[in-house]
Amino acid sequence: MGNLIGGVLVVLVILFVVFLILRELMCWYWKINKMVSLLEEIQSSLSARNSTVSVAGTAAGAASASSGSDWEICPFCGEQSLKIKTTCEICGKQKR
Numbered sequence: 001m002g003n004l005i006g007g008v009l010v011v012l013v014i015l016f017v018v019f020l021i022l023r024e025l026m027c028w029y030w031k032i033n034k035m036v037s038l039l040e041e042i043q044s045s046l047s048a049r050n051s052t053v054s055v056a057g058t059a060a061g062a063a064s065a066s067s068g069s070d071w072e073i074c075p076f077c078g079e080q081s082l083k084i085k086t087t088c089e090i091c092g093k094q095k096r
């Protein structure tokens with residue numbers, strides 16, 4: 001009886017070792033470890049890039065929105081007037 005339990009234990013240990021070896025073999029064969037580290041690297045670089053791009057994108061968007069038009073609102077009469085002019089064409093007051 002003791003022999004049987006010992007034999008079962010030995011078989012289980014051997015199966016476990018074989019499983020570990022096969023697992024390492026599969027990881028090596030399919031380059032799973034390499035793929036995982038590469039994917040994590042890609043994800044981290046992508047998220048870093050995304051945060052910088054979104055910040056730059058919003059800054060560029062605001063800049064283009066403010067500089068895209070040649071017109072601005074006169075602070076005195078509220079009418080649109082050309083940005084290149086320092087005085088309002090409508091009310092004649094100095095804008096800047």
Ligand SMILES: [Zn+2]
Nearest residue numbers: 074077088091
């Ligand atoms: Zn004006």
